[in-house]
Amino acid sequence: MIKLTHLHKEYRTKKGTVIGVDNVNLTVHKGAIYGIVGYSGAGKSSVLRCINLLERPTSGEVLVDGVNLMSLSTSELRLARQKIGMIFQHFHLISSKTVFDNVAFALKAAGKPASVIGQRVQELLQLVGLADKADNYPAQLSGGQKQRVGIARALANDPQVLLCDEPTSALDPMTTQSILTLLREINQTLGLTIVLITHEMDVVKDLCHQVAIMNNGKVIEEGSVYDIFANPEQPLTKEFVQNSLEFKLPQKLWDKRDPNGKIVKVMFKNEAAEQAIIYEMLKAIPVKANIIHGKIDYIGDKPLGMFIMEVTGDIHEIEHALKFLVDQSCGVEEVVTNE
Numbered sequence: 001m002i003k004l005t006h007l008h009k010e011y012r013t014k015k016g017t018v019i020g021v022d023n024v025n026l027t028v029h030k031g032a033i034y035g036i037v038g039y040s041g042a043g044k045s046s047v048l049r050c051i052n053l054l055e056r057p058t059s060g061e062v063l064v065d066g067v068n069l070m071s072l073s074t075s076e077l078r079l080a081r082q083k084i085g086m087i088f089q090h091f092h093l094i095s096s097k098t099v100f101d102n103v104a105f106a107l108k109a110a111g112k113p114a115s116v117i118g119q120r121v122q123e124l125l126q127l128v129g130l131a132d133k134a135d136n137y138p139a140q141l142s143g144g145q146k147q148r149v150g151i152a153r154a155l156a157n158d159p160q161v162l163l164c165d166e167p168t169s170a171l172d173p174m175t176t177q178s179i180l181t182l183l184r185e186i187n188q189t190l191g192l193t194i195v196l197i198t199h200e201m202d203v204v205k206d207l208c209h210q211v212a213i214m215n216n217g218k219v220i221e222e223g224s225v226y227d228i229f230a231n232p233e234q235p236l237t238k239e240f241v242q243n244s245l246e247f248k249l250p251q252k253l254w255d256k257r258d259p260n261g262k263i264v265k266v267m268f269k270n271e272a273a274e275q276a277i278i279y280e281m282l283k284a285i286p287v288k289a290n291i292i293h294g295k296i297d298y299i300g301d302k303p304l305g306m307f308i309m310e311v312t313g314d315i316h317e318i319e320h321a322l323k324f325l326v327d328q329s330c331g332v333e334e335v336v337t338n339e
């Protein structure tokens with residue numbers, strides 16, 4: 001549905017040229033929810049804004065539904081943009097207009113007749129759960145409700161793609177969940193392709209199918225959300241994943257560890273997360289294993305188990321036990337500091 005090829009964006013500033021996007025190649029399949037993650041300044045917004053040509057790439061190609069947007073005339077581009085909705089961190093609603101008129105605005109801009117607009121706005125407000133707020137002004141709404149208006153407005157012209165620029169960063173955790181649920185429903189019921197930028201891996205874990213990690217304008221790693229969480233390769237990806245999954249041991253437990261044992265972090269992927277591998281290990285090898293921290297996360301429907309274990313006994317047997325886990329496709333990493 002979206003294909004970015006050798007996308008490059010430079011900004012000319014008084015101090016010189018700044019590279020916002022550096023040779024990004026990326027494909028988002030129809031119906032997917034695709035996350036783009038990175039720290040501030042990584043180039044996420046620049047990539048997102050190149051998808052609807054809010055920023056014109058310096059070079060490269062932007063294909064949306066097979067159409068090369070860079071080759072369109074101004075009027076063709078205006079039409080093509082109706083198929084690409086966008087929502088923003090700070091909602092960008094018109095404060096002097098009611099909820100109804102904010103949503104109607106997108107339809108009027110697309111030249112829809114008044115007879116169509118009234119019914120369509122009601123449908124959209126129903127869809128986002130705000131049917132009773134049509135006459136309210138943005139200032140009378142909560143953050144979550146404002147984002148719902150933003151979503152209704154973005155969906156007004158039946159887009160095929162929804163671009164989301166940090167849509168939950170200004171919201172509290174409960175409201176974030178309700179907006180993520182709404183985006184998931186829209187993706188499933190309308191078959192909408194969603195590209196979402198965020199700096200929160202928890203949002204990616206909850207919502208996205210695929211994810212790209214950006215740094216310095218480049219995509220440094222990309223894949224299915226499960227694979228990125230289960231096997232992050234780049235140090236920055238590991239950092240993002242750990243911030244979301246990691247659990248620190250209480251210092252008291254760390255201080256009490258057996259100096260002759262090993263503290264290890266074990267990651268169980270796919271079926272391994274649902275099997276009695278530790279039981280099998282203890283049956284086969286004479287070591288003691290004490291689980292001191294752990295959980296099983298579900299990404300989509302797939303389990304990803306993580307445990308911190310203290311393994312004690314003869315050093316050779318400990319090594320033997322850890323190799324047993326590796327042979328069962330578990331990720332095993334010794335924890336050497338509690339930082």
Ligand SMILES: Nc1ncnc2c1ncn2[C@@H]1O[C@H](COP(=O)(O)OP(=O)(O)OP(=O)(O)O)[C@@H](O)[C@H]1O
Binds near residue numbers: 038042
């Ligand atoms: N209009 C602009 N003029 C000059 N430089 C810009 C402009 N927009 C972005 N940049 C620069 O391009 C780089 C990428 O910025 P971008 O906003 O795309 O990153 P980001 O990952 O979205 O960051 P944030 O999470 O803070 O929004 C940064 O160095 C930024 O300073």
